[in-house]
Amino acid sequence: MTEEIRRWMNTEWLGKELIYKESTDSTNTRVKELAAESALHGTVVAAGAQTDGKGRRGRSWVSPPGVNVYLSVLFRPEFPPARAPMLTMVTAYAMAQAIQEAAELPVQIKWPNDLVIHGKKICGILTEMSVTEGRIQYVVTGIGMNTNMTEFPQEIEDMATSLRLISGREIDRARLMGTMLNYLEKAYDRYEQEQNLEWLQDTYNALLVNYGKEVRVLDPGGEYSGAAEGIDGEGRLLVRKKDGGLIRISSGEVSVRGVYGYAE
Numbered sequence: 001m002t003e004e005i006r007r008w009m010n011t012e013w014l015g016k017e018l019i020y021k022e023s024t025d026s027t028n029t030r031v032k033e034l035a036a037e038s039a040l041h042g043t044v045v046a047a048g049a050q051t052d053g054k055g056r057r058g059r060s061w062v063s064p065p066g067v068n069v070y071l072s073v074l075f076r077p078e079f080p081p082a083r084a085p086m087l088t089m090v091t092a093y094a095m096a097q098a099i100q101e102a103a104e105l106p107v108q109i110k111w112p113n114d115l116v117i118h119g120k121k122i123c124g125i126l127t128e129m130s131v132t133e134g135r136i137q138y139v140v141t142g143i144g145m146n147t148n149m150t151e152f153p154q155e156i157e158d159m160a161t162s163l164r165l166i167s168g169r170e171i172d173r174a175r176l177m178g179t180m181l182n183y184l185e186k187a188y189d190r191y192e193q194e195q196n197l198e199w200l201q202d203t204y205n206a207l208l209v210n211y212g213k214e215v216r217v218l219d220p221g222g223e224y225s226g227a228a229e230g231i232d233g234e235g236r237l238l239v240r241k242k243d244g245g246l247i248r249i250s251s252g253e254v255s256v257r258g259v260y261g262y263a264e
């Protein structure tokens with residue numbers, strides 16, 4: 001599989017070390033192990049199946065064999081830990097581009113980093129970081145892309161979809177993985193240079209499913225709602241409250257929900 005993926009790759013450093021496993025517990029776990037063994041910046045582990053796929057907030061990620069993309073990337077950034085959450089948004093931006101190229105579908109972003117099509121989730125991103133004495137040791141960014149999956153467990157069937165279901169055709173997974181890595185390298189390089197999101201803000205906002213919509217902000221200090229007005233250059237979601245006040249929300253601090261369902 002690695003040769004097939006490489007056929008579509010034109011990266012300089014991302015995926016120089018590329019490992020493909022038919023099955024593993026979680027590609028994030030594999031990459032974290034490699035990180036502890038001093039693996040290189042840009043190491044990628046992809047798998048055909050995961051037996052313990054991990055989602056955000058301690059959830060699991062449904063990872064049946066042979067149909068989807070599960071891959072994780074090791075980054076060893078020089079920037080401070082506070083910049084790492086923005087990297088997840090950079091990844092979402094890159095994945096939106098990869099989906100558009102691979103399948104020409106109307107993909108949108110649900111802030112901060114879920115990708116949705118027709119209001120259903122198509123791709124999730126899980127970033128894990130290790131910091132020692134204020135310095136990042138590693139960041140692992142794991143991406144799960146529902147690709148050719150056609151059946152979903154009941155708990156998620158109303159919320160999830162796949163590229164195949166939306167496009168009506170089988171997607172070449174090797175090509176998709178190559179394309180994902182190409183866009184991810186470009187976006188990472190730009191972010192490393194700029195260390196803010198001003199350069200992708202307009203594109204990101206144009207894709208934002210919450211844009212102009214009412215969102216519920218589940219703040220530990222109290223729940224409120226308002227209209228989402230896009231992200232700023234630091235990746236914070238701007239929410240206009242009913243009283244006219246503008247709040248800037250950082251990812252990780254709060255959870256934002258659509259008022260009518262998963263992504264609306």
Ligand code: BTN
Nearest residue numbers: 026053054055056124125142144
């Ligand atoms: C989410 O909850 O939205 C994040 C899902 C992330 C899933 C991917 S699949 C590849 C990598 N390995 C994992 O165990 N999780 C991530």
